[in-house]
Amino acid sequence: MTKFKMVKLKNIFVGFLVSFIGSIPLGYLNVVGYDVFQKFGINETIFYLLGVISIEFFVIYFTLIFANKLIENKKLLKFIEAFSIIFMFLLAYIFFSSASKETANQSVLEKYVDYSPFVVGLILSCLNFIQIPFWTSWNLYLLNGKYIEVSNSRKYFYVLGTVLGTFCGMLVLILSLDYVTNQTDFLAKYLMKAIIPLVFVILGLLQAFKFYKKYSK
Numbered sequence: 001m002t003k004f005k006m007v008k009l010k011n012i013f014v015g016f017l018v019s020f021i022g023s024i025p026l027g028y029l030n031v032v033g034y035d036v037f038q039k040f041g042i043n044e045t046i047f048y049l050l051g052v053i054s055i056e057f058f059v060i061y062f063t064l065i066f067a068n069k070l071i072e073n074k075k076l077l078k079f080i081e082a083f084s085i086i087f088m089f090l091l092a093y094i095f096f097s098s099a100s101k102e103t104a105n106q107s108v109l110e111k112y113v114d115y116s117p118f119v120v121g122l123i124l125s126c127l128n129f130i131q132i133p134f135w136t137s138w139n140l141y142l143l144n145g146k147y148i149e150v151s152n153s154r155k156y157f158y159v160l161g162t163v164l165g166t167f168c169g170m171l172v173l174i175l176s177l178d179y180v181t182n183q184t185d186f187l188a189k190y191l192m193k194a195i196i197p198l199v200f201v202i203l204g205l206l207q208a209f210k211f212y213k214k215y216s217k
Contacts, residue, residue, distance in 0.1 A: 007149045008157040014147050015161025016168075018138055023169030027203075028087075029124055031196055033174045036117050044117040049170055051121020053163040056131065060162050063135040064155060067143065070136045077133050081211050084130040088204030096197035135162075 023030070029052055037045040063070060070076070115123075142148045148158050 011158035012161035015158040016165035019162040019165030020169040048117035048121040051118040052125040055125035092197040092200035
């Protein structure tokens with residue numbers, strides 16, 4: 001196997017590993033993906049995930065190209081981090097209020113039923129601003145550590161690996177949530193109405209604490 005092919009495979013593997021692990025924590029894209037799966041099944045979930053990674057492809061590509069410039073733009077990163085804190089609390093409210101309605105099968109997706117899951121994935125992925133500092137930091141780390149080679153076309157294999165990792169990681173988490181909730185009545189009853197909103201509140205508080213520590217000096 002030639003050195004060029006080895007570099008391409010290494011880029012795909014490194015991108016896949018970072019993105020797979022990064023997509024496992026319970027975020028709002030995973031929660032909505034789980035809701036899509038519950039309401040519409042596996043085919044629509046796949047279209048939703050394709051919408052998510054379509055936006056992520058461009059985010060990762062441009063943060064890879066402009067990583068150094070982005071990391072120097074302190075005001076932009078501060079705005080993104082502050083927005084993500086507010087967004088976490090907003091999501092907690094949306095999921096809690098939606099699950100608290102009297103309709104038995106009320107879904108967070110009710111307002112989006114006129115759109116395809118692919119479009120929903122596109123829209124929600126566009127709102128996932130926290131992925132910009134996440135990928136900017138990771139891309140700089142991988143470049144400085146020479147874990148990836150991005151000259152010429154090699155960068156595309158790295159980005160391909162990352163979106164494949166996101167797709168697989170999110171799908172694994174969605175299917176795992178479905179399996180666990182089907183096995184546990186407590187989770188099935190309280191996951192969307194209490195546990196998920198509480199998770200978002202905790203994530204918001206943690207991000208707020210990190211934001212305070214970072215910018216209070």
